[in-house]
Amino acid sequence: MKRLKCPQCEEFIIFDENEDVQDGMAKLECENCGKRFKVRLKPKRDDLGEVVVVENVFCEKQVFPLKLGDNLFGRKCNGTIVDAAIDTGDMSMDRRHCIFNVSEKDGELVYTVRDNESLCGTFVMNEILQKNEKRIIEDSEIITIGATTLILKTKK
Ligand SMILES: [Zn+2]
16 A cells, blocks of 8 residues: 555545556545546566575575665675575675665666675676776676675566
8 A cells, every 4th residue: 555645635645556556657536635636656666686696515596686776795694684695605705795786777777786895806707896896787697706606687
């Protein structure tokens, strides 16, 4: 459910974004003043792609869905809070190793990755990222952190 202010009387209108919306437009009627109006809603994005951790001697295959904004990746460890905690014995992976970012530009999703001052660095297609470098990455590109391979899967 979503809440919106009536443009006429400023009472709140509650509506169901799954039922009252057609083609991204919600047709609403204010119960307080009777005003009818339409609003355009931002399309709901729930599939923003994911990062696949490839199975190796240290860990099994793992998949982490991405969210808009920064997604901090690192080795799973008690007391360390990251967006994607990779369950692995790979000690060359930092607990807060790299950051994937998803943003929207002209309706398209843009993916970047940057190193988070890790000990061993972050590699994109075998090239080490420079300090403060934000590398744009595409579908199926390979990112290496420590001895572990990650693959970006963008939104289908
Ligand atoms: Zn109203």
